[in-house]
Amino acid sequence: MEIIYNRPHNSELVLTIGSFDGIHLGHREIMKKTIQEAERYNSDSALLTFNPHPLEVVAPAVAPKSLTSYHQKLELIEKFGINRIIFKRFTEEFAQLPYQEFIKKYLVDRFSVNKIIVGADFRCGHQSKGTPEKIKELGNKYGFEVEIIPAIKIDDQDISSTYIRELIKEGAVSKVKRQLGRNFKIEAKVVSGDGRGRELGYPTANLKPVTDYVIPSAGVYACRIKVEDELYDGVVNLGYRPTFNKGEFSIEVNIFDFSDMIYEQTVELEFVERIRGELDFSTEEELIEYIEQDVQEAKEILSI
The missing domain is CATH 2.40.30.30 (Riboflavin kinase-like)
Known part of the structure; x- marks a missing residue:
């Protein structure tokens, strides 16, 4: 797996974007789909994530505690088979960037993106205005597809990093295993x-x-x-x-x-x-x- 620190890359990519804290079963479903679509497009699979967590910059008082360390996240993504992981430093300046500029400046201009795959709760850009539907509109403009992966449920509860943190705080670690898959x-x-x-x-x-x-x-x-x-x-x-x-x-x-x-x-x-x-x-x-x-x-x- 190649690690790219916010630099241009000439390979064609099928890309997923997000914080991916915990690499839970929902994240794994998104990565699985990314790898499958990369094979269909004869492209490399890639995952773009942020460091630090965006909330540590825009709202540090409510920033979540981590589910994985930097090393653990890398190891889990590599084991899953993603070809490339792209780290973007999240700063106050970057947080002010409208989602249109993020897609154009950091994806379209730097990579050959064939398709973007995100979860239904994905948001990007200033004030989180970049919804999956709006990213689809930009895909029509710039020539890439967008696929939205719905949340996975266990016992009628969406798998999410937020819910997993609540379970851990309660000490319900055996229930956490069902959400993380480990x-x-x-x-x-x-x-x-x-x-x-x-x-x-x-x-x-x-x-x-x-x-x-x-x-x-x-x-x-x-x-x-x-x-x-x-x-x-x-x-x-x-x-x-x-x-x-x-x-x-x-x-x-x-x-x-x-x-x-x-x-x-x-x-x-x-x-x-x-x-x-x-x-x-x-x-x-x-x-x-x-x-x-x-x-x-x-x-x-x-x-x-």
């Missing part, structure tokens, strides 16, 4: 902690996310963690550790059958199923009893 994962760096888990007999890796992810609600989850391309089972605690009067949010993973030193390494944490919410224990003995139960339940979940 478990929700975050990339994180292993940082030093206070060693409390080791003192309790359950050593943990303390994680700091590499980007501003939406994070599941406080509690305990069965998880998997990828360390240097090896996948391990584990149990992760998210929360403020009220038993020890800690005020900072932490992500602590007990990795089963693992004893390597991995400080400063970047790992990928995969949330499988929520076990329970966060609890405040009166004694360390009570906490240890619950940890033992959490570990056993996580092993049962992960063995299925």
Whole structure:
């Protein structure tokens, strides 16, 4: 897969455009159609996306938390088989550009676009006035086709990044899997902690996310963690550790059958199923009893 950072390219393209945060099942349907149409047109398939997310520029107070890091997004798109990914830096100046100028200046003048494929909720240009129908009108003018892909529904609910974020915030990670087509994962760096888990007999890796992810609600989850391309089972605690009067949010993973030193390494944490919410224990003995139960339940979940 070739990565293009906002420069002209002479290949003929069938192109899709959007933020593609999460690369959920709806995004995958759009990419699938883009690849199919590229083959029909004997063209390259391409995906144009923005960095940062447009709302981080035009309305930072309501900008969404991320579902994927830059690296994860690239990896997922490449695995799907898109030939080229085009990154456009989203700036305040770019946000003021009318959709007509965006299509002409950044697509028609820079690429040989045979067809554009977008979701029904796609919007572009200043004040989001560039609807799929209006892009179709420009296609008639400049000689490219436009196809609109309707939203995919699960249980009468449209698949969307917004809905997925709501599920994650609720801790409903098993429902998230149905929307993403995979478990929700975050990339994180292993940082030093206070060693409390080791003192309790359950050593943990303390994680700091590499980007501003939406994070599941406080509690305990069965998880998997990828360390240097090896996948391990584990149990992760998210929360403020009220038993020890800690005020900072932490992500602590007990990795089963693992004893390597991995400080400063970047790992990928995969949330499988929520076990329970966060609890405040009166004694360390009570906490240890619950940890033992959490570990056993996580092993049962992960063995299925």
